[in-house]
Amino acid sequence: MSQHVVVIGGVALGPKTACRFKRLEPGAKVTMLDQSDVISYGGCGIPYYVSGDVSDAEELCTTSFHMVRDVPFFDEIKGVDVMTRTRAESIDRAAKKVQYTNLATGEKGELSYDKLVIATGATPRRMNLPGEDLPGVHYVSTPHDAERIRQSISKGQIGKAVIIGAGFIGLEMAEALTDMWGVETTVIEIFDQIMPRLVSPTLATMGRKHMEEQGVVFRMGESVKAIEGDGKVQRVVTDKGVLEADCVIVSVGVVPCDDVAREAGIECHERGGILVDDHMRTNDPDVYSGGDCAIIRNHITGQPLFLPLGSMANRQGRVIGNNLADGDSRFPAAVGSFVVKLFETSLAGTGLSLEAAEQAGFDAFSVMLVQLDRAHFYPTKELMNLELVVERGTRRVLGIQGFGSSGDAMVGRINTVAAALHFDATIDDISNLELAYSPPFASAMDILNTVANMADNVLREINRGVGPEEFEKFWAAREDGEYCFIDCREAGDAKPYMERNPEHWHNVPQGEIYKRLDEIPEDKTCVLVCNTGARSYEAQIMLTHKGRKNVVNIHGGMASLKKYGIEL
Amino acid sequence: MSQHVVVIGGVALGPKTACRFKRLEPGAKVTMLDQSDVISYGGCGIPYYVSGDVSDAEELCTTSFHMVRDVPFFDEIKGVDVMTRTRAESIDRAAKKVQYTNLATGEKGELSYDKLVIATGATPRRMNLPGEDLPGVHYVSTPHDAERIRQSISKGQIGKAVIIGAGFIGLEMAEALTDMWGVETTVIEIFDQIMPRLVSPTLATMGRKHMEEQGVVFRMGESVKAIEGDGKVQRVVTDKGVLEADCVIVSVGVVPCDDVAREAGIECHERGGILVDDHMRTNDPDVYSGGDCAIIRNHITGQPLFLPLGSMANRQGRVIGNNLADGDSRFPAAVGSFVVKLFETSLAGTGLSLEAAEQAGFDAFSVMLVQLDRAHFYPTKELMNLELVVERGTRRVLGIQGFGSSGDAMVGRINTVAAALHFDATIDDISNLELAYSPPFASAMDILNTVANMADNVLREINRGVGPEEFEKFWAAREDGEYCFIDCREAGDAKPYMERNPEHWHNVPQGEIYKRLDEIPEDKTCVLVCNTGARSYEAQIMLTHKGRKNVVNIHGGMASLKKYGIEL
Incomplete structure (x- = not known):
């Protein structure tokens, strides 16, 4: 049992690790520090706060039973000491100490640890362009960002918004601004499709078309050169033109915060991120890491994977908590499941897209199926699009992506394949997958079975x-x-x-x-x-x-x- | 390649087998016979036709693109010869012939086969009680049954209905009669819970309570002794009382139709049903069987399994079609996924319930979790109940059952575990399952992850x-x-x-x-x-x-x- 566990970072993995460990070892001491004044928040909820779906920013920082997860909460309810506005400056691994600065007072101090957890997360990727720091240019990362954006919109200051980047956050923000606030919103994406590499160009086009029908403007294959304005943002200059903008949201990905770890000699990936084994342990057996600052392994390719998702952080946090209490828990390689809601539709997937599979060196092909999501005679039903990615020869399923309007029904299919991917399923496994059948929920031959059968027919060369x-x-x-x-x-x-x-x-x-x-x-x-x-x-x-x-x-x-x- | 394939039975497995085989061998000859005049119908849709959700009975016999699957359809579109109202009387396996009677003309004849498929299905179990054949006593099996029930209801002849048996069909019919027609409906069940052995008494009670709130009356642990009436049904007599009834629906399960097979020396299970291997082949290598007349294997217990579901028939039909065309397709053992909609809620599951697990000799326990189905800050969310059944020692997941109001969301979770069950997943696998995360669809720690974690905590004895x-x-x-x-x-x-x-x-x-x-x-x-x-x-x-x-x-x-x- 670890006497004193220090956790650097208090957003997702940090609190999860601390609380899990305390449940296993109620007598242990855990200290968690974070440079911000807000901790343990659901950053993924920011677009829904901006849209107004979530009425109060505090809800992003509460438990499901409406208690705010602040310093007293962690102290009284969880038995975890928290130091906010406290930046970890360096780690002395030989002496097992963390040096920190209190950002409010400037005071410096140090904490001794028996075990250390680095949960420093990720930070929005900057574009290093002129004008990036003008007022009215926002990143989407913390509840403070969310407050700033929502305030400026709700005051009616925003008529035109430009979103840079058509990934998860960019698309969710585009929906939030258009749907609830009627802001004229343009999304600029440097690649020629939304969600590049995650879904095929075909599915991406379907998602984009739907968003266009709701009023979002897309400029694809366009590169931002500068953000301009007099005292505040006024326009975005690209390689193809100039766009007026009262508000710019930059969502071009995130980069792992690994500086403190790297400087302490913790092994990191050459392109950033702390390397961990399947126990979420770094090269120092007393130091764990996970969440958005860590690099895990892709189960399909065997290659390193940066997968900054709150769901990953939570599951990994539990594994670390177990291992801190002398456990032997493993976090296996990941398959990369995702979903993004786009107005009345959603795009979802798991494993590799065809493009990602080919880039990873697989001899892969994909089939795209359109089928009803439940019995054709049942009154409420929708067509769903599923694209299955398969390795020739082995018949192994490498991934699946989908587009459709009944979100839960599609996500259910994607999750089912995600479970099968962990076990290296083939199309024959998917062909016989036993999905619960009743006319209100599925077809007798469910779309998942059929898409695998379709892949089989393509391999047999009877379906060309x-x-x-x-x-x-x-x-x-x-x-x-x-x-x-x-x-x-x-x-x-x-x-x-x-x-x-x-x-x-x-x-x-x-x-x-x-x-x-x-x-x-x-x-x-x-x-x-x-x-x-x-x-x-x-x-x-x-x-x-x-x-x-x-x-x-x-x-x-x-x-x-x-x-x-x-x-x- | 098989020159002439004869298929006995034309409802689910038969047509699927015939059509799949014809797609692989367009030049082959296939003859399908059925004793009824209606073939290839979705029997599972009957409650939705009775309720009025499906407006026309013909919809149960159409393709998803609205063509009626009748004799000319199979002839012209599928290239399959169909003989309706034709009963297979016997099989001469030595001579490879099927003897039949044309029920319309009384004429007898025989068909030679190279390969034979027995798809005789199942028939509603009879109770062998006085009054069972009175007018107004119905079984739920064919579109003709559906027509009779709906006609008598829509004519306003039914004020009070009694349903015998609280399994899938009984519950679906109870909803249909109560919800759309306002019929006073009582369900009598000999066991003391609905869906006995499929879900725990706790989940069953939740489902029953919800149906009671919608007006359905349940009489549990009650045994029907007679059905009485003067020229037509008027009351049901049980061991506990007498119930008035204008209509009685008997839904106490089905029994496999294996007579023709058994008499021909095809190996059958002692309690009924044709035995097949994982190629869906009987003990005669030229004779296949599947669907509701066949006995397959339970993947969890390794024991024989009778699982009469249209979804099983469709998947097995494809496997037989492949094998008829010299393929080597397998239908693996089944895990038994199911779902039944009960008004605004549903009960679903896969694998074994705790009771079934204990009866099969497992040292099992279960945990029941209640959690929101999506991020707690997202405006639309519902509590879902999931019960995970786990084997002590091995930590193997044996099954999962659930009750909740967001059907697709729950069925998605059940299907995800169904996929994992096929690969003998443990709770550690489920704990780390990578469900697609976004606040509108899941929690960062999804309810599936949490229910596995809960099982882990119970095994650690920290959650009692x-x-x-x-x-x-x-x-x-x-x-x-x-x-x-x-x-x-x-x-x-x-x-x-x-x-x-x-x-x-x-x-x-x-x-x-x-x-x-x-x-x-x-x-x-x-x-x-x-x-x-x-x-x-x-x-x-x-x-x-x-x-x-x-x-x-x-x-x-x-x-x-x-x-x-x-x-x-």
Whole structure:
């Protein structure tokens, strides 16, 4: 048992570790220090405070039973001594001491420890651009940031906002500003998609289109060069133009705070972050770390992973708490599950996107499925898009990402695959996954089973399809005569499209393929489309059976094309 | 490749097998026979048709793109020959022939097969009681049953209904009759809980209480002796009384239809059902079976399992289709996931309940957790109840069951554990499960992580708690002076309870335990209660640290007591 545990950092991992350890060792002494005056807050809640969903900033710092997690709370309820506005300056590992400065008084002091926990977190990445420190330029990190942004909005000072970065926080802030405050909001992203590398360009486009429909403006593939203004922010200058702005929110990621650790000789990653083993121990057996300042391992790739999420910090904090009390708890490698709500839809995923899988050296492919999230005869149901990423050869599932409007239902599917990823599941495992079935909650063959079956069919080469991105290219070339577009639905469904595109849109219902084979040209690439891809797949099988080779079916069908923004 | 595949049975597994096989072998011949005139229907949708949620019975027999799955559909769209109203009478395995009777004409005939699939399904279990065949007594199995029930209700002929059996179908029908038609509905169950063996008595009571609040009457532990009436049903006689009834629905389970198989020497289970291996093959290598007539294996116990669910049939059908086309697909042992919607709540689970685990010989225990399903500061959130069943020693998770009002959110958690069960997960795996986190969808420490942590704390013996059932016993004995009830919440929360129970309800907020130790008697069993069990657990740790031994905390706290129906 550790006599005195010192915890540097009091936001997420720090408090979790301290409290867990105290529950196991109620007689031990724990001292937690943090340079801020607010501790133990839910930083992930900031966009919801800015939007007004959370009415009082204090709620981000309370327990589920409405007690504020402040210094007296930790003292009386948790038995943890807390020193706020106290910055850890250095660690003397030989003497097992932490030197600190009281930021209020300037006083210096030191704390002896038996075990040390470094929970210094991360700090918003700065862009190092002119004007970055002008009033009205905000980062989204602490409750103080949240207060500042909400105050300026609620005073009606913000007509136009520019958000730099289309990751989680940027998108959540864009929703908050647009939805609740009617601020004209533009998101600038240096990559050509939102949530780069996390989801495919196709899913990203679907998410972006939905946000555009709600009034958010996106400028993709655009790079910010300067922020300008006279005494306060007035405009953002990019490589493509100038945007007026009363408010700029910079959300271009975070960097781990590892200075104190690094200077004390704690091993860090070359690109930042404290290295830990699966017990969350650093290279010094008396020093633990975790949360946003630590580097863990990616279960899928085996490579180092920086995954700054409050959920990670909480789970890791418990592991450290156990190990401080002479336990043998492990935090296994992570798979990287995520979800972001975008107005009435959400994007979610776990494991690797196709791009990330290819970058990691996997021989991977992905399939995109559109299917109803519950029984088709049940009155309330929604189409869900799931993209499964699979390694050829091993049939191992590397990841899954999704876009849809029924959030809990989609997140449930993503979490189910997350659990399976930890056990290196193959598509055959997912094909037979036993999801709880009842018409109000799932189809008899759930979308998760089907997306794995689809991957199997692609590997068998009986389903050869492409997504909306490729369809867009085919359609753009429709005058060239290389492609023949065949709608495999019944005549009534196809009719409006045939009327609008009389020369290019043809209709052969799937059930009539054999009878009307001579209507389908042999010298063109035959592009088969139906509602969601089920019938175009069957039509492809029939044509292949009749010896046709140049046949491709559109995965996700018309539903997918529509969400992607293609109008026919 | 199989030249001619004959499929006996055309509801779920049969059509799935036939269509999958045809997609792999478009040139093969498949003949499917069924004794009914309706085939390929979603029997699980019947309660939703009776309720009116599904407006037209035809919807239960259509594809997701609104085509009716009838004989011409299978012929033209799927390339499968279907013979309806055709009963398979016997199988000559030596000659590889099926003898059948056309029920419309009485004509007999036979079909030669290369491979045979027996998909004869299950039939409602009969009670063998007087009056069981009176008009107005219904089973819930086919679309014809559904039509009959809905017609009699919609004509206003039904004022009072009695449902026999509180399993899935009984409960769904109770909701349908009460919610949409205002029929006075009584459910009689021979066991003393709804969904016996599937969920714990505690969860079952929560589900029942909710249904009672919606007007459904339950008579538990009651046995039906006769159904009586003059020309049509008028009353139900039980061992405890007589109930008037214009309509009786019998839903006491189903029995597998294995007669034809058994008579042909196909190996069956002694209690019914065709035995298959993990390729869904019977003891005859040319004969496959699956769905409601087959017996599979329970992954958790290794024992035979009868799991008649449409979702099972669909997944197994695909496996058989693959294997008919010379594939090597497996259907692994099942974990038994389920969900049933009960008005605004649902009960769901996977794996074994505590009772089922104990009956299977496991040294098991369970923990029940009540926690919010998303961040506590997010405006829309609900308390969810999850009960995790764990094997001592190995720490293996044997099952999980839940009750809650946000259906998709709960089903998502159940499915996540279902995936983990297939890989023999331990509580340590669940503790670190990486659920996608964002305040609108989860807590940073998700309820699934917490319920595993709770099991760990119980095994460490630092959390010693009981549920509402035991609390009820303690409370009933409150005059005996053996128990001291301590509310660990803040004074304001405890006040109304202290006012109503001045002699028995005490208040020591968790943070004041050490200061007010002398108020807590040493000679009584100290029963600690808070909102959901988080603070009573911490209070227990504090009291234990001070040497107190007789301390028990109420898992799920006041939230759980309330849902269980205990009024204080």
